Amino acid sequence: MSGGRGLHDTYRRLHAAFGPQGWWPGETAFEVLVGAVLTQNAAWSNVERAIQGLRNACLFAPERIVAAEHGALAAAIRPSGYFNVKARRLRAACEAWLEHGGEAGLARLDTATLRARLLAVKGLGRESVDDVVLYAFERPVFVVDAYTRRIFSRLGVLAGDEPYETIRARFEAALPQDPALFNEYHALIVALGKDICRPRRPRCDECPLQAGCAFAGGP
DNA sequence: GCCCAGGTGTTTC
DNA sequence: GAAACACATGGG
Numbered sequence: 001m002s003g004g005r006g007l008h009d010t011y012r013r014l015h016a017a018f019g020p021q022g023w024w025p026g027e028t029a030f031e032v033l034v035g036a037v038l039t040q041n042a043a044w045s046n047v048e049r050a051i052q053g054l055r056n057a058c059l060f061a062p063e064r065i066v067a068a069e070h071g072a073l074a075a076a077i078r079p080s081g082y083f084n085v086k087a088r089r090l091r092a093a094c095e096a097w098l099e100h101g102g103e104a105g106l107a108r109l110d111t112a113t114l115r116a117r118l119l120a121v122k123g124l125g126r127e128s129v130d131d132v133v134l135y136a137f138e139r140p141v142f143v144v145d146a147y148t149r150r151i152f153s154r155l156g157v158l159a160g161d162e163p164y165e166t167i168r169a170r171f172e173a174a175l176p177q178d179p180a181l182f183n184e185y186h187a188l189i190v191a192l193g194k195d196i197c198r199p200r201r202p203r204c205d206e207c208p209l210q211a212g213c214a215f216a217g218g219p
Numbered sequence: 220g221c222c223c224a225g226g227t228g229t230t231t232c
Numbered sequence: 233g234a235a236a237c238a239c240a241t242g243g244g
Contacts, residue, residue, distance in 0.1 A: 035225090039226085040227065041240095043225090046241060083239095084240090085238090085240090086239090123227070124227085128225095161234095194224090
């Protein structure tokens with residue numbers, strides 16, 4: 001097995017170290033969609049403020065967002081950053097959501113079609129789409145993010161600059177097609193990346209994956 | 220002040 | 233395709 005110890009074993013180590021993460025941090029499928037857009041290159045604490053902003057403005061529903069003025073929508077989500085861009089993306093996502101029959105309509109699609117329909121929306125890229133497909137519709141897709149690239153390139157498993165689909169296929173081929181596992185794995189990667197495997201200051205002494213990490217010896 | 224955060228679209232070669 | 237750039241707030 002190349003890369004040392006295998007992607008499934010890495011998952012077991014992370015799960016043993018951090019425990020179940022219980023993602024997505026939201027209630028409904030629609031909330032996953034909203035969060036997936038708002039969390040683009042933003043801290044989750046700011047996304048929570050933006051979601052609260054939508055609730056306070058009575059905009060937390062696809063019909064409300066589609067009908068809202070751009071300025072009102074942008075103001076509501078201001079804390080999540082890029083508010084003009086994200087207001088347009090949120091509107092486009094909600095239009096598609098409604099056109100496809102909402103959660104029930106989208107749930108009828110097979111996974112490949114679901115991904116394709118969501119990817120066709122301006123503002124939903126591969127990661128945002130896979131957040132929705134995995135966390136809202138519980139399909140076995142592996143979500144690739146910046147943490148995945150950073151952590152596994154430091155471990156010597158990835159170069160880090162491979163195309164998204166290459167990395168996704170690699171993980172999906174190495175793991176059982178279990179939505180619950182993909183759910184936890186991505187969340188655990190984020191947990192490790194947030195707290196330990198930082199860009200400039202990796203706390204390798206506290207990392208459960210230390211062995212094999214290119215940074216384990218120090219910066 | 221600077222770095223960072225659960226990216227994506229556009230432009231350009 | 234791939235690189236460079238714009239987009240913006242809030243916490244450490």
